Amino acid sequence: MLRFTIIGCGQMGSWFAENLARRGADILLLDRNSRRASLLAKRTGGEVLNSLRKIPRDRPLLLALPIREIGGVLEQLTNHGRPGLRIVEISSFKKPVIESVRYARRKGHIVASIHPLFGPGQKNDENTVTVHVERASRAEDTLIRMLLPKSEIRRMSWMEHDRAMLVALSLTHFIGVSAAHLLSMHGAIPVKTRSLNSLLSLISIAISEPNDFYTDYPMTHIQAIRLFKKYSESASRWLKMFKNARAASRIMKIRKTLQARYNLDAAYKRVYSNSSNC
Amino acid sequence: MLRFTIIGCGQMGSWFAENLARRGADILLLDRNSRRASLLAKRTGGEVLNSLRKIPRDRPLLLALPIREIGGVLEQLTNHGRPGLRIVEISSFKKPVIESVRYARRKGHIVASIHPLFGPGQKNDENTVTVHVERASRAEDTLIRMLLPKSEIRRMSWMEHDRAMLVALSLTHFIGVSAAHLLSMHGAIPVKTRSLNSLLSLISIAISEPNDFYTDYPMTHIQAIRLFKKYSESASRWLKMFKNARAASRIMKIRKTLQARYNLDAAYKRVYSNSSNC
Numbered sequence: 369m370l371r372f373t374i375i376g377c378g379q380m381g382s383w384f385a386e387n388l389a390r391r392g393a394d395i396l397l398l399d400r401n402s403r404r405a406s407l408l409a410k411r412t413g414g415e416v417l418n419s420l421r422k423i424p425r426d427r428p429l430l431l432a433l434p435i436r437e438i439g440g441v442l443e444q445l446t447n448h449g450r451p452g453l454r455i456v457e458i459s460s461f462k463k464p465v466i467e468s469v470r471y472a473r474r475k476g477h478i479v480a481s482i483h484p485l486f487g488p489g490q491k492n493d494e495n496t497v498t499v500h501v502e503r504a505s506r507a508e509d510t511l512i513r514m515l516l517p518k519s520e521i522r523r524m525s526w527m528e529h530d531r532a533m534l535v536a537l538s539l540t541h542f543i544g545v546s547a548a549h550l551l552s553m554h555g556a557i558p559v560k561t562r563s564l565n566s567l568l569s570l571i572s573i574a575i576s577e578p579n580d581f582y583t584d585y586p587m588t589h590i591q592a593i594r595l596f597k598k599y600s601e602s603a604s605r606w607l608k609m610f611k612n613a614r615a616a617s618r619i620m621k622i623r624k625t626l627q628a629r630y631n632l633d634a635a636y637k638r639v640y641s642n643s644s645n646c
Numbered sequence: 647m648l649r650f651t652i653i654g655c656g657q658m659g660s661w662f663a664e665n666l667a668r669r670g671a672d673i674l675l676l677d678r679n680s681r682r683a684s685l686l687a688k689r690t691g692g693e694v695l696n697s698l699r700k701i702p703r704d705r706p707l708l709l710a711l712p713i714r715e716i717g718g719v720l721e722q723l724t725n726h727g728r729p730g731l732r733i734v735e736i737s738s739f740k741k742p743v744i745e746s747v748r749y750a751r752r753k754g755h756i757v758a759s760i761h762p763l764f765g766p767g768q769k770n771d772e773n774t775v776t777v778h779v780e781r782a783s784r785a786e787d788t789l790i791r792m793l794l795p796k797s798e799i800r801r802m803s804w805m806e807h808d809r810a811m812l813v814a815l816s817l818t819h820f821i822g823v824s825a826a827h828l829l830s831m832h833g834a835i836p837v838k839t840r841s842l843n844s845l846l847s848l849i850s851i852a853i854s855e856p857n858d859f860y861t862d863y864p865m866t867h868i869q870a871i872r873l874f875k876k877y878s879e880s881a882s883r884w885l886k887m888f889k890n891a892r893a894a895s896r897i898m899k900i901r902k903t904l905q906a907r908y909n910l911d912a913a914y915k916r917v918y919s920n921s922s923n924c
Contacts, residue, residue, distance in 0.1 A: 485839050489918035499837055522837060532835045540841035542888070543825055545897060546881040550817070550873075552900045556907040557810045559777055559800060561763050563818035563851045565913075569844040572914035575901045579894040588891050595828075596885045603824040603878040610820070610874060613866050616857040619823060622830045623853045629834040635843075636850035640767040 369394060370514060371427040373417070375441060377401070377408045379488040379578050380458060381432030384515060385412045387492055398423070420444055428454040428511055435459045435585040439468035442479070451476025454511050458482055461533055462501050462526035464585050473504055480508035483529065484519065487573065493519040501526040538592040539599060541581075544574025562639050647672055648792060649705040651695070653719060655679070655686045657766040657856055658736060659710030662793060663690045665770055676701070698722050706732040706789055713737045713863040717746035720757070729754025732789050736760055739811055740779050740804035742863050751782060758786035761807065762797065765851065771797040779804040816870040817877060819859075822852025840917050 370393035374381050377399035385395055385408055395414035399405040405416045417423060420441070429445070431438055438457055442465075445453060455472065459465050460483055472479045483499045490496060498519040500512060512521060548571045551557075557564060586592065609615040626632055648671035652659050655677035663673055663686055673692035677683040683694045695701060698719065707723070709716055716735055720743075723731060733750065737743050738761055750757045761777045768774060776797040778790060790799060826849045829835075835842060864870065887893040904910055 485837060486918070487840060489840075489914050491918065497837060524836065528836065532837050533839075535829065535832055536835050536837065536839045536842040539825075539828070540839065540845045542881075542884065543821065543845065544841065545893065545900075546877065546884050547817075547821055548897075548900050548904055549884065550877050550880045551813065552903040553876075554813055557814050558802065558806065559763060559775060559810050559814065561811075561814040561818065562765060562767075563822065563848060564814040566844055566847040566851060567818045567821065568908055568910065568913045569917045570841060570848065571904065572910040573841045573844060573917060575897065575904065575910055576914050579898065582888075582894040582897055583891045587888050587893065593885065593889055596881070596888060598831075599824065599828050600878065600881040600885050602827045603820075603874070603881050606820065606824050606827065607871065607874045607878050610860075610865050611871055613861045615823065615865065616860040619826075619853065619860055620857065622823075622826050625830040626826055626849065626853065630846055632846065632850040632853055635846045636767050636854050639847045639851060640764070640769065 372396070372430055372514070373398065373423055373427055374430045374432060376432035377404045378432065381430070382408055383488040383490070384430055384432060385414060388515070389413055396424070396427070425449065425453060428456065428514060430515065431455060431457040434580045435461060435464050438465045442468040442472050446472040446475045446477050453477040454507070456480045456482060456511055456515060458484060460537055461530050461585050461589075463530050466502065466526050469502070478505060478507045478511065480511045481526070482512055483533070484516065487576065489576070493517065496520065497522060499524060499529050501529050533586070534591055534595055538586050539595050540570065541574045541577065541587060542596045542599065544570045547571055548575055566639060650674070650708055650792070651676065651701055651705055652708045652710060654710035655682045656710060658762075659708070660686050661766040661768070662708055662710060663692060666793070667691055674702070674705070703727065703731060706734065706792060708793065709733060709735040712858040713739060713742050716743045720746040720750050724750040724753045724755050731755040732785070734758045734760060734789055734793055736762060738815055739808050739863050739867075741808050744780065744804050747780070756783060756785045756789065758789045759804070760790055761811070762794065765854065767854070771795065774798065775800060777802060777807050779807050811864070812869055812873055816864050817873050818848065819852045819855065819865060820874045820877060822848045825849055826853055844917060
């Protein structure tokens with residue numbers, strides 16, 4: 369039988385608890401906020417633990433915590449007691465956690481460091497992609513498959529992952545928030561273009577993040593701030609270009625670069641194949 | 647039999663020509679660039695006209711021209727000759743054209759001023775919305791239905807329409823272009839999050855516009871520039887808030903405002919119901 373202990377009952381912890389429960393798993397839940405753990409336990413038929421020390425060592429562990437808490441919890445779990453814990457951590461940036469992951473491995477534990485590239489809005493793990501960084505053993509693959517039987521797993525280094533996430537996560541959320549702010553000052557828009565629908569998708573993702581997302585590593589570390597600064601400068605520069613009606617030729621160049629990288633034509637077709645006109 | 651004369655064989659003119667041809671229409675085509683008209687005529691079985699003066703007055707006309715050209719062409723068409731022309735114009739902003747539309751009406755012509763809220767990526771007019779501004783007669787409705795039999799028609803004043811488009815079209819394209827620029831400086835992102843996919847949708851729409859879109863009214867008029875400036879300032883302000891880790895509480899307020907206006911939860915669900923993980 370599938371058994372798991374989930375530490376952290378926020379959005380992603382809940383997502384995993386519910387998905388494991390649907391597959392008939394036996395779940396233990398732990399959260400600093402014990403009410404949150406109890407509510408999730410009720411929804412999923414799980415049981416609540418009230419201390420890290422009570423965690424059974426024979427079932428795999430999922431760490432679904434804010435990035436800044438992962439290192440500490442990993443150390444608490446692995447500093448004492450016998451080796452052989454099986455742990456999965458799912459932080460969206462790896463720099464702040466990778467040293468703790470390696471430390472736990474040196475202490476004889478199996479630690480899979482993954483990043484599921486989807487939010488809690490996902491129904492199940494079909495048609496999803498999960499990044500697996502710094503894979504150290506086959507035991508990690510088995511562990512990941514228990515949690516995410518159908519997700520497509522892509523292996524890469526933590527640096528490659530973090531570099532990608534700086535744009536794919538930090539920048540996109542920054543743009544979503546900046547746009548959300550401006551839209552909130554503008555009254556409701558009575559009709560929606562395809563581009564407004566796309567922007568609203570971006571905004572809906574940004575706005576649905578839990579609060580700690582916006583005070584934690586992904587959005588406040590120095591590299592992210594630098595990138596936001598570049599974006600803000602890019603916006604000022606384009607402002608000038610539109611003012612002087614000099615934008616068109618620059619856009620043509622950018623179009624060529626991006627088209628080669630991202631197949632924007634296909635993205636464009638998808639925009640129109642989705643017939644919902646909310 | 648359905649007959650139409652299309653003036654302007656750019657992206658939207660081509661879209662209408664192809665859609666009318668598919669419905670068995672007899673089409674005449676006119677473009678300042680006669681080669682462009684000939685190519686479209688070949689694709690659609692239409693015929694090319696080479697002068698505004700040769701336009702038959704008994705079949706309806708579609709003006710699919712850059713905004714700055716519409717007024718002039720409307721005047722050329724209606725200054726001489728008998729009244730009774732039936733004309734549809736489809737500009738995406740109405741301020742620069744509405745006076746010419748009214749002038750043509752005073753001269754005894756029927757002019758429908760519409761804005762189809764979709765781009766040339768649209769397959770047909772099913773599940774689309776078209777705005778009809780300043781409706782003056784039922785004859786306009788008949789005319790629009792010939793072109794767009796299935797589009798949902800929403801009537802509003804030209805001012806209401808333009809105010810909405812300032813955000814739904816100008817701002818979204820500005821954000822798309824600013825983001826495209828930054829992305830083009832960053833190498834390909836090897837994995838895609840849902841938020842990156844949404845951003846790429848926005849970018850693909852912005853990047854697919856014809857060049858004159860970016861030198862013409864929507865993107866260069868003073869109100870748009872003012873809005874871009876506000877957006878650029880909003881981005882700088884959020885940069886500071888993330889620097890100081892003060893973003894979370896502000897985002898909560900914005901979330902409430904926007905959720906009430908746009909049902910962002912539904913938008914969020916749509917992001918995850920679209921299973922393509924390009």
